[in-house]
Amino acid sequence: MKRTLAVLLTVAALTAPLAGCSSKSKNVTGTVVSKDTDHECKTKKKGTKRTRSCHTEYELTIRTKGGDEEEVDVSYSAYSNCAEGAVYPKCTSR
Secondary structure (H helix, E strand, O other): OHHHHHHHHHHHHHHHHHHHOOHHHOOOOEEEEEEEEEEEEEEEEEOOEEEEEEEEEEEEEEEOOOOOEEEEEEOHHHHHHOOOOOEEOHHHOO
8 A cells, every 4th residue: 555655656746747848838929930830650569560640730939029939839720820920829719
């Protein structure tokens, strides 16, 4: 019982700092300066069978009022709605 509790506490302590790492949770406000997509594929092998899965990631580069540039991962609809020069995050809700 004590060992199980110790393992659970250790796992919780190690994964807690990772909870805030998603760039989708960034609170960025500014102007869209560029758009980018990344097409990524992974191949998984199970025995002699291989499975390939692909997805596309959508990114906007935002210039803040302070002049810094931040990359933000967004959904396809937000990517489509936000043109270069648009105000982010206002452009995401058309």
